[in-house]
Amino acid sequence: MSSRLLLIFLKNPVSGSVKTRLAASIGNEKAVEIYNKLINHTVEASRQVETDIQLWYSSFIDQKDGFDGKRFKKRIQQGRDLGARMWYAFQEGFAEGYAKIAVIGSDCPDISPEILESAFRRLDENEVVLGPSEDGGYYLLGMNSRMPFLFSNIPWSTPEVFPETIRRLNERAISYKLLPELNDIDTADDLDQSGFV
Numbered sequence: 001m002s003s004r005l006l007l008i009f010l011k012n013p014v015s016g017s018v019k020t021r022l023a024a025s026i027g028n029e030k031a032v033e034i035y036n037k038l039i040n041h042t043v044e045a046s047r048q049v050e051t052d053i054q055l056w057y058s059s060f061i062d063q064k065d066g067f068d069g070k071r072f073k074k075r076i077q078q079g080r081d082l083g084a085r086m087w088y089a090f091q092e093g094f095a096e097g098y099a100k101i102a103v104i105g106s107d108c109p110d111i112s113p114e115i116l117e118s119a120f121r122r123l124d125e126n127e128v129v130l131g132p133s134e135d136g137g138y139y140l141l142g143m144n145s146r147m148p149f150l151f152s153n154i155p156w157s158t159p160e161v162f163p164e165t166i167r168r169l170n171e172r173a174i175s176y177k178l179l180p181e182l183n184d185i186d187t188a189d190d191l192d193q194s195g196f197v
Contacts, residue, residue: 004051004120005098007089009077010039010106011058019107025188035107038185038196042106043067048113051120052098056089083151086141094146102129102142109196110182111139122177128169130162131179137161139182147174 011018013036015028023031046053054073061074075092079085086103093101100123104111115131122129123144131140136159141150149168154161169176185191 001097002050002052003099005093005096005101006046006049006051006053006116007056007086007093007101007103008042008046008053008106009056009058009086009089009103010042011035012060012062013039019186021187022185022191026191034185034191034196038109039106041109041196042104042111043072045111045113046104046116047071049116049120051116054089054093056085082156083154087148087151090143090151091146100142100144102140104131104140105184107184107186108133108139108182109185109194115140115179115182119179122179126175126177128174128176129179130165130176132162132181134181134183135159135186136163137184138165139184140179141165 013032015032018035019031022034053071054075055067056075056077058077061076063069075089077085078088089103090101100120102116102119119129119131119140119142123142127144128147129140129142130138133139138161150165154164183190183194185194185196
């Protein structure tokens, strides 16, 4: 077992339930196709990093998704909102003995092995690492101890997520490092700007 754990949060790619803002412009089937490509890109980037990996599915474990169950441990997200679901996954990881844990989503086309490796390295000398998104959220959160205050009463899916997270870290004098700012694909404009097809 590695001392590192990467949590990949993903939605089961079901038409009509993923990338709804993108689907409003390009249709449900095309949105699912794009999302599947994003998942595969994320998993491939993660595969190249020296870390244990867990895939956390939104509603059911897909044993036929093509991802090796030995390399990728598969779990189901638990909790009423994104914060609760992430906190549950982090708690499970720390309980299993991991020293450094990071979570990412599955819709960032610029995620790379280098970014992920950098995130884990920064946890050598800092308590938290954050990858800010252009929309005011974050695409990666990593930590080396339990910090429940980063997951409750956060206005998820708003531009306030990242600034509120930073405020809470500063308030407690917790050391952190930032990764380069990247953009998720949520809309047709995001897709056009990314060049990801």
